[in-house]
Amino acid sequence: EAQVTQNPRYLITVTGKKLTVTCSQNMNHEYMSWYRQDPGLGLRQIYYSMNVEVTDKGDVPEGYKVSRKEKRNFPLILESPSPNQTSLYFCASRLGQGSGYTFGSGTRLTVV
Amino acid sequence: GEDVEQSLFLSVREGDSSVINCTYTDSSSTYLYWYKQEPGAGLQLLTYIFSNMDMKQDQRLTVLLNKKDKHLSLRIADTQTGDSAIYFCAETLLSAFKTIFGAGTRLFVKA
Secondary structure, eight states, X not given: OOOEEEEOSEEEEXXXXXXXXXXXXXXXXXXXXXXXXXTTTEEEEEEEEEETTEEEEOSOOTXXXXXXXXXXXXXXXXXXXXXXXXXXXXXXXXXXXXXXXXXXXXXXXXXX | OOOOEEOSEEEEETTSOEEEEEEOOOTTOOEEEXXXXXXXXXXXXXXXXXXXXXXXXXXXXXXXXXXXXXXXXEEESSOOGGGOEEEEEEEEETTTTEEEEOOOEEEEEEO
């Protein structure tokens, strides 16, 4: 089944403890993105990648890192999480520039 | 600036038509999309339209595009309770290789 898989689905952590949210897609898509969803703000792009080893900042990149060493994987790294990073995170991938995204099921992160 | 705007809520009766509206700001956007998000799930692509089209119909869904006013709408015919969800409008800015989403419209369908 063609899909984007994120893990974990739920995560509660403490301020400052490094964490990684994994994302993998099995559709050979070139484009991958991370978004965060907050009430009333919709989805805001954190980082995106157009291909292996090519990443760029989205609208809200502060406090996040990403890597794209392989085409299928695009992990999101929070080196020192803070409470304002409590949010619902989505990984998404698409085949080309005009294609619609396929989204993962989301990761609900709470930083206390 | 880059901003996609939608009304936050819409309530309709089962069997009626729903119309969800969206305005976008970048006239260079070539692709416009509608996504649906059900509770606890990720976004699902419903339909899309190219900027050189005025209308696209897909079963119960009709998308209308008014490029002059930068207005996009999604009409759901014969709305069912299963259509209750959040609907997101999105545009792809080809100049910036990114997709911008609106805040989402929560559709309530009353039986």
